[in-house]
Amino acid sequence: MSDDPSTGSGHGTEIFTASGIGRTFGSGRNQVTAVEDVSFALVEKEITTIVGESGSGKSTIARMVLGLLPVSSGTMTFDGKDVTKLSTAARIAYWRDVQAVFQDPFSSFNQFFTVRRLLNRSLRMLDRVSAKERLEEALGHVGMDLSVLDRFPHQLSGGQRQRIMIARALMLRPRLLIADEATSMLDASLRVNILNVLTDLRDELGMTVLFITHDIGQACYLADKVLVMEKGILVEQGPTDDVIFNPQHEYTQRLLADVPRLHESA
Ligand SMILES: Nc1ncnc2c1ncn2[C@@H]1O[C@H](COP(=O)(O)OP(=O)(O)OP(=O)(O)O)[C@@H](O)[C@H]1O
Numbered sequence: 001m002s003d004d005p006s007t008g009s010g011h012g013t014e015i016f017t018a019s020g021i022g023r024t025f026g027s028g029r030n031q032v033t034a035v036e037d038v039s040f041a042l043v044e045k046e047i048t049t050i051v052g053e054s055g056s057g058k059s060t061i062a063r064m065v066l067g068l069l070p071v072s073s074g075t076m077t078f079d080g081k082d083v084t085k086l087s088t089a090a091r092i093a094y095w096r097d098v099q100a101v102f103q104d105p106f107s108s109f110n111q112f113f114t115v116r117r118l119l120n121r122s123l124r125m126l127d128r129v130s131a132k133e134r135l136e137e138a139l140g141h142v143g144m145d146l147s148v149l150d151r152f153p154h155q156l157s158g159g160q161r162q163r164i165m166i167a168r169a170l171m172l173r174p175r176l177l178i179a180d181e182a183t184s185m186l187d188a189s190l191r192v193n194i195l196n197v198l199t200d201l202r203d204e205l206g207m208t209v210l211f212i213t214h215d216i217g218q219a220c221y222l223a224d225k226v227l228v229m230e231k232g233i234l235v236e237q238g239p240t241d242d243v244i245f246n247p248q249h250e251y252t253q254r255l256l257a258d259v260p261r262l263h264e265s266a
């Protein structure tokens with residue numbers, strides 16, 4: 001089961017597995033293979049990052065894990081159950097267990113809606129008594145309180161918006177949180193703040209996180225394990241320290257060479 005005692009991060013229960021998953025788009029001469037034969041496991045209470053250049057297939061993997069995009073090949077399990085063939089009822093349960101935060105919280109905010117209204121949509125899935133509690137709890141996890149509820153999007157910074165999106169995901173108490181380029185729009189200090197929110201969620205709630213970025217610096221800052229994608233292929237994966245200090249694949253070495261500060265401080 002546990003393949004990695006070196007991180008010292010605990011039990012090593014695999015909450016999610018992907019075996020040989022692939023995805024193609026289009027057909028005939030227009031066919032694009034976005035992801036090919038990718039296998040990995042997400043260990044409970046760990047942060048795993050997928051890193052790779054634009055177009056390498058990261059978001060395609062995220063969307064397959066989320067069940068928003070069917071796999072063209074391979075299988076995936078959550079809690080040992082095959083999630084590529086879920087009944088409607090099981091799919092709804094899965095969509096609570098696995099929540100996501102995406103790149104641009106602007107785009108999903110209606111400018112004329114308050115934060116309360118935005119969050120209410122998720123609360124509708126809960127009964128009224130637990131709703132307020134959940135709301136307070138979720139905002140607390142991202143360092144905010146109920147006073148933010150009457151604000152409009154333009155009254156919030158990019159970092160605050162992204163923390164609200166994380167709170168929205170947390171209200172359903174997911175077991176796996178996927179963040180796809182969730183920090184890409186933020187400047188450096190706000191980015192570190194969000195990365196720290198994610199590590200707190202892991203440490204305090206035991207959240208399992210799949211974090212997706214094109215920036216190997218962020219991947220290394222945050223992750224227990226790193227998966228490196230190049231043109232749809234998973235070229236390397238391992239505990240973060242192994243990948244940083246002993247990268248096996250030439251593509252990983254190239255990505256690391258672009259992060260001079262990482263080497264200097266190592
Ligand atoms: N719906 C689609 N139809 C056709 N091709 C697609 C579709 N979605 C993704 N692709 C292609 O699949 C490949 C992988 O795309 P994907 O969005 O997964 O990359 P990414 O690693 O997330 O990139 P980025 O860092 O820019 O977000 C790309 O070549 C892309 O053009």
Ligand SMILES: [Mg+2]
Nearest residue numbers: 058059060181
């Ligand atoms: Mg993407």
